[in-house]
Amino acid sequence: EDIVPLSHQITNFQKATLSDLRSQLNGSSELSSYLSQSIFL
Numbered sequence: 001e002d003i004v005p006l007s008h009q010i011t012n013f014q015k016a017t018l019s020d021l022r023s024q025l026n027g028s029s030e031l032s033s034y035l036s037q038s039i040f041l
Contacts, residue, residue: 004012018031025031 021034022028022031025034
């Protein structure tokens, strides 16, 4: 089982997921709201 460091997980999220979410959620303000309710460390 591979363990991916948190910093790599964040980088992967930024590269692979963030732009897709931004386009699906109609811009930055909706994206910020969504992420604030969805991500925790």
